[in-house]
Amino acid sequence: MLIVMNHNATQADVAAITKAVQDMGYTAAPIPGSERTAIGVLGNHGYVDDSKILEMPGVQRVIHVSKPYKLVSRDFHPEDTIVDVAGVKVGQGCRPVVVGGPCAVESAEQIVTTALFVKKCGADMLRGGAFKPRTGPHTFQGMREEGLKLLALAGKESGLPVVTEVMSPDNVGLVAEYADLLQIGARNMQNFDLLREVGRIRKPVLLKRGMSATIEEFLAAAEYILAEGNENVILCERGIRTYETATRNTLDLAVVPLIKELSHLPIMVDPSHATGKRSLVPPMTLAAMVAGAHGVLVEVHPNPEKALSDGPQSLTFKGFEQLMGDTDRLLDYLGFA
Numbered sequence: 309m310l311i312v313m314n315h316n317a318t319q320a321d322v323a324a325i326t327k328a329v330q331d332m333g334y335t336a337a338p339i340p341g342s343e344r345t346a347i348g349v350l351g352n353h354g355y356v357d358d359s360k361i362l363e364m365p366g367v368q369r370v371i372h373v374s375k376p377y378k379l380v381s382r383d384f385h386p387e388d389t390i391v392d393v394a395g396v397k398v399g400q401g402c403r404p405v406v407v408g409g410p411c412a413v414e415s416a417e418q419i420v421t422t423a424l425f426v427k428k429c430g431a432d433m434l435r436g437g438a439f440k441p442r443t444g445p446h447t448f449q450g451m452r453e454e455g456l457k458l459l460a461l462a463g464k465e466s467g468l469p470v471v472t473e474v475m476s477p478d479n480v481g482l483v484a485e486y487a488d489l490l491q492i493g494a495r496n497m498q499n500f501d502l503l504r505e506v507g508r509i510r511k512p513v514l515l516k517r518g519m520s521a522t523i524e525e526f527l528a529a530a531e532y533i534l535a536e537g538n539e540n541v542i543l544c545e546r547g548i549r550t551y552e553t554a555t556r557n558t559l560d561l562a563v564v565p566l567i568k569e570l571s572h573l574p575i576m577v578d579p580s581h582a583t584g585k586r587s588l589v590p591p592m593t594l595a596a597m598v599a600g601a602h603g604v605l606v607e608v609h610p611n612p613e614k615a616l617s618d619g620p621q622s623l624t625f626k627g628f629e630q631l632m633g634d635t636d637r638l639l640d641y642l643g644f645a
Contacts (some may be wrong), residue, residue, distance in 0.1 A: 309371070309372055310349070310370070312346050312371065313325070313345045313367060314366050314554040315344065317365075317366030317368075321364070321365050321476070322366070324365070325347050325366070329361075335351045336348070336350075337349075339384055339385060355372070357597070358372075368566065370510060373524065376528045376531070377527040377533040379531055380530045380534055380571045381527070382569070385450065385477055385573070387572060389539065391540045391541070392470050392512070393512050394469035394579065396432050396577070399602055403639060404644065405433060405602070406604055406606065407420055407432065407576075407604070408433075408605075409436045410422055410431050410436055410607060410622065411436075411607050412436065412440055413436045413437065413618045414451070415618050418610060422434075422436075422610055423462035424466050425628075426468070429629050429632040430632050430636065431632070432468070433488075433489065434469070435470070435471050435605055437455070437472060438451055438452055438453070438459060438472050439474065439475045439483075451480065456486040457486065459472055459486060460486040469488035469562055470487050470488055470489055471488065472486070472487045472489075473490075474487075474635065475502075480505045484511045486517075488513065489513070489514050489628075490513050491514045491516065492514065493518045494517060494546055494581075497515065497516060497525075497526070503533050504532055506533055506540070507532060507533040507534065507537060508536050509538065510515055514544055515530055515544065516544045517543070519547075519548060519549045520548060523563060527567075527571055542574045542575075542576055542602070544580045545559070545561070545564065546577075547560070547581060555588065555596055558578065559577070559582035559583060561577070561599045562599075564600050564601050576603040577592075577596035577599075578604070578606075579604060579606065583621065584621045586624075589623060590623075590631045590634065593631060593635065594634060597639065607621055607622040608624075
């Protein structure tokens, strides 16, 4: 339930409503805004009797929200959220960002060389996996803490904020020491203990859509993070599993404008994991920008043929440089400064 206050409601009115909600056994979440003040009611598992609330001073109307997600919805938060990642702003109205880098950190030379190159080409952030969730246990699983240290070094050398995946609640604190943006991978989208843990810190979180997740499930997963107090969440579409086998996944670009209708959170796209084919990454990157994505994540490797993971979908340096030129021209055409 969402309680919308009159524009001339006083702080005392808001405090009285908050107390009344708490007396009913629910959690009250005041939501200040430029055009209205609202109070979200959380913790209810069914219809809430609003008769008492409607009679209280300062109340304009009550909206019953039936969605399983509330804090991430535009009903509760009509204004767009801008997430600041170490000075890089992600969200509506900002120039879409490009996050470039290898699937996995493999060595100091590999990650630093890549970081300096993507920075030179105009990338806004550096990606690189230190912990790698792989389908099979006998494939490269990442360099773990040593990989985090090398990623942080590359970020410092290039001046780029870094994003990397965290896989376990126990490792959230460790990864947060090195990373500017914590990624929750598709396989962990509904790892609720992990979602709660990243919700308790204030580092920005990149939440990837699960391989078979509906939009409702995707947004409900984000709700777990916001419910713990961390509002700095960026959503990411990375392709979903369908009957099609010609590509690694099926890139659902319709989710971009749909998410923007339903939620105030920024939405990015990962065309590398979505397609699994190097040749498809550039056109899908541009398509994501046209669809309204607030940014893209692109895998780049100095020698994709020798990459320890995801080589076939990683762009070469030359390919990334060309893509950045195409992206800049498209964004200029779309009116981004």
